[in-house]
Amino acid sequence: MDEATFQEDRSGQEVPQEASEAGTRPIIELIDVSRIYPNGESVVRALDRVSLAIQPGEFVAIMGQSGSGKSTLMNIVGCLDRPSSGTYRVDGVDVSALDADALAGLRCSTFGFVFQRYNLLPSLTAAENVEIPAIYAGAPYEERFERSHLLLERLGLGERTEHRPGQLSGGQQQRVSIARALMNAAPVILADEPTGALDTRSGEDVLALLKELNREGHTVILITHDPDVADHARRIVRFQDGCIVADERRMPEPTRPALPATRAPRRHGLARFLPDLAEAVRMAFASMHSSVFRTALTLLGIVIGVASVITMLAVGDGGKAQVLERIAQIGTNLLIVRPGAPGIRSSGDNATLLPEDAEALKAIPGISAVAPERTGRYTLRFGAEDYYTSVTGTSADYLAARDWPIARGVMFTEEDVRAYAPVIVLGQTVATNLFGDDEAVGHYVLVKNVPYEVIGVLSARGANAFGQDQDDAALIPASTGFVRVFGRRFLNSITVKVENADDIPAVEQEVTRLLTQRHQTQDFQVRNTSQFLETATETQNTLTLVLGCVAAISLLVAGIGVMNIMLVSVTERTREIGIRMATGARMSNIMLQFNTEALVVCSVGGIAGVALGIGTALGLEAMGVSIALSLMPPLLAFGCAFLTGLVFGYLPARKAAGLDPVVALAYE
Incomplete structure (x- = not known):
């Protein structure tokens, strides 16, 4: 394969070779570089005033025993670490002036790393591992795919592209690592003990490959402690105690054009963010797949939280709708006049309201019906059947006032009221208990041992807003009730x-004025059903809010669980983060990746939670629980799940992005 094939930048423009050939400027230049680490009250000088220049196209071996400073040198040369003092230039650029993202861009475009332990991501295939540097360089997917497969084919791994590192031998994994180093056509290859974990044959193959890459124009810097490995280089720099003790050129460097640095595309705004986001989502799903059990546990909390929100709100809204429906059955344009002064709860036995008051109210304009009511509980008997129920003495306007139609028979008339007629109209519950499936109309029932003819049966109304059975009632003329049932003549x-x-406010005011005038005091209370409606609505809204808050707490707990899992994930994947940083990932890339993983987990959990919540609500409805499903609760619950991922994923993402590449790569 001709490496020049890939000497185009990502924008598709050819990079002129002449630009990199001009002059003899070193591609790597260190001037009096020191690296000092604190060690208690003293310091350790890993590098001590090192000066070194490497020309483009050289094959240099950095040799020394463990602790001599050669690995520290490689970290500084590869922009994974910064010198404590001195000057370090890469192709003439002083790296001390670069921030973390600029250093990441330099690693992406200039350096390819080959590590002793390969540092491949176990959850990715060989081809996907090779593609990582190109992802952070902004290469399109098609280009990355073709490039990675061509490189693996060249290195003899064409049939292993879809194998994961665990399915490859040590030598094969190192070849994948080399292919990754070549992905962006980086001009400098940094190989840190590349044969240290390989057998002799595989080690020879890797060294031969590095020599071949050097012949193609790559600058190869080989870190080793083995003299036999160092002998493959044309120049050997020996380190001891952080200092260069020898710099030997064993053979002249051949004249060849040096490779230019790969140029990443200059993308901004959405043109940069959307492809990065797409890659972050893809990597998030790969990460979820690699730890299915932990992902399932994390999802479970989100699923339960979202499902709880939807179910609780559906039950709360259902109860609210049911209460409002029952109040609406009574009517929302009613005034209820009760005995007792305002603010004083009356038992109903206060004799301040009289039938004459009801007659007087009929004269007020805007009133369509007035129904006086006197109620008590009595036993009704038919044959051998007794039933204890509520008996109400009222007028013929009662059904009109209550919007309550007759199911069978008729309602008594004003003529029946004036004639003290012994007639009765039964509710559905009373009729069923006394007559069963037989027809009640035309039969007689006894009330206090006085026979009353059943002339009608009311239509079924069900429970009222307070859960009371409205059909458990019987109606008789008020006049008849006063004489034969209730005894005293008050309402x-x-x-x-x-x-x-x-007109309700005006009519209510007039009713109050008229009755006050009649009674010479306000010994009554006037309420309208719209007030009942407002009170019931406020009560149900409060109940729904409480239920929603309880469910939201579970979602909050789930969010904390997500943050905890993500923090654990950051710790477990510290080396992975270091690998990504070494291959060109910027802080924003790491932030985006881990934030996206939290968002994907919460979004998947949110979708599953919405489905579970709706299913649970429908199941409760099938069991007889009143529910009300609308679009808002699922959207709200999913939005909360998404926001949970965004908020609780930030801290782990920030922690991951703030890791030092050197520390992350050294993490065990």
Whole structure:
């Protein structure tokens, strides 16, 4: 394969070879470079005023025993570490003036690393490992794919592109590492003990490959402690105690054009962010797949939290809708007049409301029906059947005021009221308990041993807003009730139906004025059903809010779990982060990757939670629980899950992005 094939920058423009041939400027230049590490009260000089210049196209072996400073030199040369003092230039650029992202860009475009322990990512295939530097260089997927496969084919791994590192031998893994170093056509290859973990045959193959790359124009810097390995280089620099003790040129360097640094595309804004985001999402799914059990546990918390929010809100909204529906059945344009002064709770036995008050209210404009009510609980008997129920004495306007139709038979009339007629209208529950499936109309029931003819059966209404069975009732003329049932002639309440709901305030004011005038004091209370509606709505909204908060707490706990898992993941993947940084990942790339992983986990969990929440709500509905599903709760729950990933993924992502490349690569 001709390496020149890949000497185009990512924008597709050819890089002129003449630009890199001009002059004799070293590609690597160190001037009085020292690297000092604190060690308690003293310091360790890993490098001590080292000066070294390496020309483009050289094959240099940095040789020395363990602790001599050669690995520290490689870290500084590869821009993984910074010198404590001195000057370091890469192709004339002083790296001391570069920030972390600029150093990452320099590593991406100039250096290819070959490590002793290969440093391949176990969750990726061979081809995907090779592609990593090109991802951070901004190369399109098609170009990366073709390039990685061509490099692996060249290195004899064409049939192993889809194998993971665990499926490859040591020599094969090192070839993948070399292919990764070549991915961006980096002009400088830094090989740190590349044969240290290989057998003799594989080691010879790797050294032969490095020599071949050098012949093609790559500058090769080989770190080794083995003299036999160092003998393959044309120049040997010996280190001892952080100092260069010998610099031997064993053979002249052949004249060849040096390779230029790879140029990354100049992308900004969405043109840069969207491809990076797509890669981060892809890597997030790969990371999730590599640790399925941990991912499942993390997802479980999000799923339960989201499902709880949806289910709780569905139940709360369902209960609210049910209560409001029951209040609406009563009517929202009603006034209820009860005995007792305002602010004083009355038992209903206060004799301040009289039937004449109800008659007087009929004269107020805007009122369509007035129903006086006196209620008590009594036993009704039919044959051998007894049933204890609520008996209400009222007028013929009762059904009109309550919007309650007759199912069978008729309602008693005003003529029946004036005639003290012994007639009765039964609710569905009473009729069923006394007559079963038989027809009740036309039969007689006993109330306090007085026979009443059943002339009608009310339609079913179900429970009211307070859960009471509205069908457990019987109606008789108020006049008949006062004489034969209740005894005393006063009312428990008066129900007033207003023709137009907009007139309720005016009518309420007039009712209050008229009754106050009649009683010479305000010994009554006037409430309208819209107030009941507002109270019930506020109560149900509070209940729904409480349920939602309880569910939100579970989502918060799940978010903390996500952060904890991600922090553990950062610790476990410290070496991976170091590898990515060494191959050109900027802080923003690492931040984006780990934030995206948290977002993907929470988004997948959110989608699953939405499905589970809706399924649970529908299951509860099938069991008879009143629910109300709408679009807002699932959107809210998913949005909260997404926000959870964004918020709780930030700290782990920031921790990952802030790692020192050298420390991360050395992490065990």
